[in-house]
Amino acid sequence: xxxxxxxxxxxxxxxxxxxxxxxxxxxxxxxxxxxxxxxxxxxxxxxxxxxxxxxxxxxxxxxxxxxxxxxxxxxxxxxxxxxxxxxxxxxxxxxxxxxxxxxxxxxxxxxxxxxxxxxxxxxxxxxxxxxxxxxxxxxxxxxxxxxxxxxxxxxxxxxxxxxxxxxxxxxxxxxxxxxxxxxxxxxxxxxxxxxxxxxxxxxxxxxxxxxxxxxxxxxxxxxxxxxxxxxxxxxxxxxxxxxxxxxxxxxxxxxxxxxxxxxxxxxxxxxxxxxxxxxxxxxxxxxxxxxxxxxxx
Numbered sequence: 001x002x003x004x005x006x007x008x009x010x011x012x013x014x015x016x017x018x019x020x021x022x023x024x025x026x027x028x029x030x031x032x033x034x035x036x037x038x039x040x041x042x043x044x045x046x047x048x049x050x051x052x053x054x055x056x057x058x059x060x061x062x063x064x065x066x067x068x069x070x071x072x073x074x075x076x077x078x079x080x081x082x083x084x085x086x087x088x089x090x091x092x093x094x095x096x097x098x099x100x101x102x103x104x105x106x107x108x109x110x111x112x113x114x115x116x117x118x119x120x121x122x123x124x125x126x127x128x129x130x131x132x133x134x135x136x137x138x139x140x141x142x143x144x145x146x147x148x149x150x151x152x153x154x155x156x157x158x159x160x161x162x163x164x165x166x167x168x169x170x171x172x173x174x175x176x177x178x179x180x181x182x183x184x185x186x187x188x189x190x191x192x193x194x195x196x197x198x199x200x201x202x203x204x205x206x207x208x209x210x211x212x213x214x215x216x217x218x219x220x221x222x223x224x225x226x227x228x229x230x231x232x233x234x235x236x237x238x239x240x241x242x243x244x245x246x247x248x249x250x251x252x253x254x255x256x257x258x259x260x261x262x263x264x265x266x267x268x269x270x271x272x273x274x275x276x277x278x279x280x281x282x283x284x285x286x287x288x289x290x291x292x293x294x295x296x297x
Contacts, residue, residue: 018062019042020039020066028113035122060085066089084128158260168198172195189228192242193223193226194220201213218276
């Protein structure tokens with residue numbers, strides 16, 4: 001059986017790193033040399049415990065422990081758990097006394113052990129690790145595919161509403177110019193509010209922009225109820241922040257619709273929400289010692 005499966009086993013072992021901890025029986029060491037090209041041996045001491053506790057064992061594909069009862073108990077008392085890709089090799093008498101403790105070991109072999117059984121146990125441990133690698137690789141592919149689907153979803157959404165969004169963006173650009181010219185009027189703020197509410201309604205139809213849409217809708221609601229007569233003229237400087245906010249939104253919409261640059265939506269949302277809160281608080285003079293750490297970005 002060993003000869004028949006040698007090629008499949010060696011294909012897995014020849015590029016694998018094996019760490020041997022403890023005193024290795026000569027016959028098993030010979031078997032290991034037959035299958036593994038990369039081998040490292042260490043005696044059981046503080047170094048071996050540190051390797052486990054500091055997760056340094058990840059550089060190895062399989063770890064074999066050759067321990068007597070005393071060393072096993074020391075190891076058991078000093079580490080939280082054995083690596084998943086480990087295998088414990090013990091004497092027969094030790095097996096009987098440690099039956100209640102060995103459930104923490106992924107794989108176990110009791111001496112004496114024949115070459116066929118020994119190498120098949122190693123193969124099983126390596127297969128578990130290899131399967132884990134494959135699953136992680138597939139997960140990355142699935143995540144990449146998921147991101148591709150999200151991008152496709154956004155593209156389809158933008159294809160459908162591109163005209164409406166850019167029409168509103170043109171209006172916002174005009175609003176921005178009037179703000180930059182220091183115009184302060186209910187008419188202007190109502191126009192901005194209307195454009196924000198319309199944008200929010202459009203973007204609300206795509207779940208990737210659900211939070212972003214709620215932010216611009218909230219800004220639209222705030223501006224639509226703004227009463228200039230109740231605002232202290234000393235707070236008018238806050239409209240400079242609104243100017244920047246409107247400009248940021250127009251730039252974002254250009255990047256999104258014209259150039260299809262999908263920047264980190266969450267990052268833009270957080271920045272936009274923070275700036276809007278800062279603007280609103282400045283306008284109604286709510287900035288105080290409790291929120292003076294809020295900054296405009």
